[in-house]
Amino acid sequence: MAVFRPPHIPASEITPQGVYLSRRTLMGAAAGTLGLAIAGDALAAPLTGKPTAYKVPDKLTPKKDVTTYNNFYEFGTDKSDPANNSGKFKPTPWTVEIGGLVAKPQKISIEDIMSSFTMEDRIYRMRCVEAWSMVIPWIGFPLSALLDKVEPLGSAKYVAFETVVRPDEMPGQSGFFQSINWPYVDGLRLDEARNPLTILATGLYGETLPNQNGAPLRLVVPWKYGFKGIKSIVKITLTEKQPPCTWNILAPNEYGFYANVNPKVDHPRWSQATERRIGESAGLFGGARIDTLPFNGYGEQVAGLYKGMDLTKFY
Ligand SMILES: Nc1nc2c(c(=O)[nH]1)N[C@H]1C(S)=C(S)[C@@H](COP(=O)(O)O)O[C@H]1N2
Numbered sequence: 001m002a003v004f005r006p007p008h009i010p011a012s013e014i015t016p017q018g019v020y021l022s023r024r025t026l027m028g029a030a031a032g033t034l035g036l037a038i039a040g041d042a043l044a045a046p047l048t049g050k051p052t053a054y055k056v057p058d059k060l061t062p063k064k065d066v067t068t069y070n071n072f073y074e075f076g077t078d079k080s081d082p083a084n085n086s087g088k089f090k091p092t093p094w095t096v097e098i099g100g101l102v103a104k105p106q107k108i109s110i111e112d113i114m115s116s117f118t119m120e121d122r123i124y125r126m127r128c129v130e131a132w133s134m135v136i137p138w139i140g141f142p143l144s145a146l147l148d149k150v151e152p153l154g155s156a157k158y159v160a161f162e163t164v165v166r167p168d169e170m171p172g173q174s175g176f177f178q179s180i181n182w183p184y185v186d187g188l189r190l191d192e193a194r195n196p197l198t199i200l201a202t203g204l205y206g207e208t209l210p211n212q213n214g215a216p217l218r219l220v221v222p223w224k225y226g227f228k229g230i231k232s233i234v235k236i237t238l239t240e241k242q243p244p245c246t247w248n249i250l251a252p253n254e255y256g257f258y259a260n261v262n263p264k265v266d267h268p269r270w271s272q273a274t275e276r277r278i279g280e281s282a283g284l285f286g287g288a289r290i291d292t293l294p295f296n297g298y299g300e301q302v303a304g305l306y307k308g309m310d311l312t313k314f315y
């Protein structure tokens with residue numbers, strides 16, 4: 001398998017932030033002058049969510065950072081690739097197929113999803129396994145509500161997710177060098193999937209999801225590392241066995257299936273004790289670094305899911 005760069009250290013993460021910021025400012029200015037939307041934002045439509053108590057005291061990450069500093073390898077491995085290369089991607093029409101160990105397997109269009117479930121505001125921290133983080137105002141609905149609709153059987157223990165495969169619209173999926181065996185896949189234990197914090201997001205910052213953030217539907221599991229938040233989902237399958245997870249397959253010694261944010265368990269190649277908040281001014285020594293919280297600060301809501309598991313060994 002050809003891996004052209006160590007997994008999870010894309011060039012843009014190595015690039016000093018000042019350089020990437022000025023590159024982005026130039027791009028934004030050029031787009032403004034020409035009256036163009038930044039690629040990928042073109043299809044965003046207004047979307048409001050019901051106000052909820054799911055908030056954090058942290059400052060929101062500016063929308064510009066949320067939508068231009070992304071991991072979405074289907075569009076390339078640099079942080080700026082998803083925003084720059086996703087203009088051709090078509091998030092509509094879109095159908096999600098839900099099956100496996102359920103009483104009512106079905107195919108649901110994104111329109112049906114938008115009208116069947118109450119969209120809610122969810123302001124969550126997102127902590128990437130690469131040790132950077134953001135605070136994002138998502139719009140979405142509990143995954144549990146969708147699971148209720150398909151009625152999981154008693155034998156179902158896990159939920160598996162799959163991203164769309166469209167090499168014609170996703171340049172990172174074509175070409176000779178492929179770091180990932182598409183589709184990108186990930187999964188959750190059923191009780192994690194049913195936790196009230198787990199949502200399927202359909203928007204952010206008052207608009208439908210930009211392509212680069214996983215349009216039209218992506219998973220958000222705020223107590224886990226960001227790679228669990230699989231984007232542009234086309235398939236959801238209830239299973240008895242633990243489903244595959246793209247990063248766990250690529251490097252099982254580096255990325256666990258559970259991937260719960262844990263400052264006490266370092267990644268083999270870097271510390272997980274602190275994180276860099278994207279969009280906040282870097283200090284003299286290169287960083288608005290803050291302490292990483294166990295379960296990303298959501299321990300009260302989720303620690304009970306992992307009773308009996310040794311959380312000092314792996315995440
Ligand atoms: N299909 C797919 N989903 C994905 C990824 C990806 O490369 N492909 N990257 C993951 C990683 S590593 C992170 S940190 C988050 C980033 O989400 P954001 O770009 O919306 O901030 O998406 C996750 N979901």
Ligand SMILES: [Mo]
Nearest residue numbers: 128129226227
């Ligand atoms: Mo990530």
